[in-house]
Amino acid sequence: MWRRPDGRALVSTVDFFPPVVDDAETWGRIAAANAASDVYAMGGRPLFALNLVVWPQGRLPLDLLAAVLGGGAEMARHGGWQVVGGHTTDGPEPVYGQAVTGEVQADRLMRCGDAEPGQNLILTKPLGTGIITTAHKRLSPGDPALPEGALAAAVAEMTRLNDTASALAVEAEVTAATDVTGFGLLGHLQEMCEASGTGAVIHVAEVPLLPEVDTLSAAGHVPGGTGRNVAAIRRHLRVRAGEPEEDAALLDILADPQTSGGLLLACNHSVAGDLLDALVAAGHTAAVIGETTSSVPAGGIELALGS
Numbered sequence: 001m002w003r004r005p006d007g008r009a010l011v012s013t014v015d016f017f018p019p020v021v022d023d024a025e026t027w028g029r030i031a032a033a034n035a036a037s038d039v040y041a042m043g044g045r046p047l048f049a050l051n052l053v054v055w056p057q058g059r060l061p062l063d064l065l066a067a068v069l070g071g072g073a074e075m076a077r078h079g080g081w082q083v084v085g086g087h088t089t090d091g092p093e094p095v096y097g098q099a100v101t102g103e104v105q106a107d108r109l110m111r112c113g114d115a116e117p118g119q120n121l122i123l124t125k126p127l128g129t130g131i132i133t134t135a136h137k138r139l140s141p142g143d144p145a146l147p148e149g150a151l152a153a154a155v156a157e158m159t160r161l162n163d164t165a166s167a168l169a170v171e172a173e174v175t176a177a178t179d180v181t182g183f184g185l186l187g188h189l190q191e192m193c194e195a196s197g198t199g200a201v202i203h204v205a206e207v208p209l210l211p212e213v214d215t216l217s218a219a220g221h222v223p224g225g226t227g228r229n230v231a232a233i234r235r236h237l238r239v240r241a242g243e244p245e246e247d248a249a250l251l252d253i254l255a256d257p258q259t260s261g262g263l264l265l266a267c268n269h270s271v272a273g274d275l276l277d278a279l280v281a282a283g284h285t286a287a288v289i290g291e292t293t294s295s296v297p298a299g300g301i302e303l304a305l306g307s
Contacts, residue, residue, distance in 0.1 A: 001042070001104075009106045013038035015181075016052045016097020020133045020259050021155060024064045028071025028096060030158040034260035035098035036079060037179040040166035041263055042111070044104030046079055051086025054095035068096050079161050108170050113195030115176035115266035117294040121200060122272060124165040124279055124286045125262025127185060127253055128213030129154045135221035145219065147212045154210055157285075158260040164282045165263050172267055172275040180261035182225065186233045186254045188264055190301055196266075199296025201240075202254070203304045206289045209253065218249040222256070229255035233301075240304045250305075266292055 002010045015035045019027045036046045051072060055065050065088075076083050081100065132154040139146045162179065169177055176196060178188045185207070193200050230251050239246055262284070267275060272288055279286035296302045 003106055007106050009104050009109065010101060011039050011042055011044050011104055012099070012101045014052065014097065014099040016095050017259070018093055018095055020158070021136070021151070024067035025071035026155060026159070028068040029075045030155070030260050031096045032072040032075035032098055033159055033161050034181065035100050036081070036102070037162050037181065037260060039100055039102035040162035041177050041179040042104050043108055043166055043170040043177070044102040045163070046081035046100050046102040048082045048084045049076060049098040049100040051083060052097050052099060053086065053088040054091035054093070055088060056092055056094060057090050060094060072096065072098060075159070075161070079163055110169060110174055110177040112176060112178045112192050115192055115196035115198055115292050117198045117292050118269070119175070119266045119292045120269055120272035120288050121189070121290045121292065122265040122267065122276060122279070122286060123180070123185070123208065123262055123289045124162070124265070124284050125157050125160065125180070126208035126210045126285045127256055127258065128210035129158055129259050129261065130223040130226065130256040131213050131216050131221055131253065132210055133259070134223045135216045138221060150210065150212045157210065162263050165279060165284060168275060168278045168282065169263065169265050169267070172271045174265045174267045174275070176266040178264050180258050180264050182257045184226070184229045184255035184257055185264070186237070186301060187229050190233055190236050190299060192264065192266065193292070193301065194299035196292070197298045198292045198294060199298060199300045199302065200290055200292050201296060201302045201304055202290040204250065204254070205306070206287050207254070208285045208287045213253060214249065217252045222252045225257040226252050226255055229257065236300050238300065238302050240302055243305045246303055246305065262286070
């Protein structure tokens with residue numbers, strides 16, 4: 001972030017990844033939406049972007065690349081930013097993303113480390129994109145183990161920009177925010193808690209999930225990064241006293257690496273209800289999933305497993 005003398009600040013971010021779906025244009029849309037999420041998480045709006053591409057020219061036709069770039073450009077137009085150039089290089093597998101620059105009013109900036117004890121935690125999108133896309137890669141088309149509609153639901157969320165959620169959060173004077181991406185819900189929440197010097201409680205039954213995610217997780221359809229996420233977060237976790245221990249499938253969901261995931265917002269209780277209503281009215285599957293607290297050590301997360 002670069003603060004300008006006029007009270008605005010420029011935010012620059014970058015993200016890119018291999019295909020998560022079969023359709024090239026859809027992959028481009030998802031990648032562009034994902035790349036802009038850090039700008040939205042700070043309460044800003046994207047201004048322009050550069051494309052970043054690795055393409056195996058000897059193995060994949062260039063018309064597929066054109067479709068990927070077309071999807072990225074379509075998402076940028078939808079979000080109101082310009083794609084002004086980029087760079088392409090040859091490589092063994094396709095990779096696409098964008099380097100996005102945006103702006104934010106410095107006095108309305110949402111920071112990851114500004115949560116305070118006693119605030120509500122709101123998640124603006126359901127979890128499970130990593131689990132569903134992994135199952136889609138592993139299972140044959142029409143396999144009953146991948147229920148019809150699960151992938152479509154995941155794609156709908158991955159192509160949903162966080163622009164409306166960001167604007168509503170700024171209006172509600174949310175104090176802290178982060179987007180939920182590769183480190184999963186638990187990893188990004190732990191980062192927020194550690195930076196803010198607070199702990200958190202997650203009411204697991206309130207966490208919104210994409211269709212069939214619990215079934216697919218129990219069947220072992222989890223991304224390779226999930227295990228690393230669980231290993232990194234485990235020492236910061238505890239289960240609420242008197243409740244059963246968490247199971248592996250549950251942790252796999254809470255640590256599922258998200259592609260173009262939602263925003264995790266910390267806000268005062270007095271505004272949480274109105275903010276949640278506004279998010280739901282705007283089409284988000286949002287929920288209050290817990291609260292920050294000083295009763296949990298700073299940087300720690302307590303899982304409340306009861307319904």
